[in-house]
Amino acid sequence: MMLYVNSFLFAGFICLLAQIILDNTKLTPGHVTTIFVVVGAFLDTFCIYDKIILHVGGGALVPITSFGHLLIHGALARAHDFGIMGLLMGMFDLTASGIIAAIVFSFFFSLIFKAKD
Amino acid sequence: MEKKKYQDIVKKYTPQEDRTYHGIVAFVIGGVMGVLGQLLLDLYANWFHLPTTDAAPFMIITLIFFASLFTSLGFFDKWVAWAKAGLIIPITGFAHSMMSAALEYKKEGFVTGIGANMFKLAGTVIIFGVVSSYLFGFIRLVIFGG
Structure with missing residues (x-):
């Protein structure tokens, strides 16, 4: 039950932070999502995001920061086996499901539906 | 005045x-x-x-x-x-940006429309994510040993 409360607070806090940046600067949503992905990858340089996920659960996996976290972990898992070349081999291992799902669903839905404006 | x-x-x-x-x-x-x-x-x-x-x-x-x-x-x-x-x-x-790009450029054809533009908005997330993960991964590998 504690995980649900933490999920709400953490995901809400990340979104609130993004909204404050959006409202007070001239950055577009594209800039903000990019910054958050880089921050997610940065936090995992020092194993911080791993600990957050342990305590928060799903709430830490839903925001885009987890995308950076999964990228760096895929790369490091391969680097563990193959050394420096492994960094280039496994980066999409963990994010593949999300990217492929987004491509496949977007493609087929765009065949079926029309743009509404 | x-x-x-x-x-x-x-x-x-x-x-x-x-x-x-x-x-x-x-x-x-x-x-x-x-x-x-x-x-x-x-x-x-x-x-x-x-x-x-x-x-x-x-x-x-x-x-x-x-x-x-x-x-x-x-x-x-x-x-x-x-x-x-x-x-x-x-x-x-992320999904919303890809889906709306695909819907918007559908009228320009499959290859030049949907294929070329689907990552128009979501591409920056992937590119900067990969570049920063490579750099930070390199740092972590060299300093902390993976």
């Missing part, structure tokens, strides 16, 4: 952005998305008898599926316009 008067009038009629309201909405909707993620994690872990870590891709695929479907049905745009960061920062924003 004229100019100052004009600026005052302009200031009076510029719509006031209520930042507190936007912040609260983003916090609540973002929090609800987080709870939804945790709920789906538990559901999938129970249904398929998976450890919670393996249920994460299932949860992300489900959220992407519904974000894409709702975007193509037309009403997710209004939700995003209302909740702003509350729906852009969760993975739904």
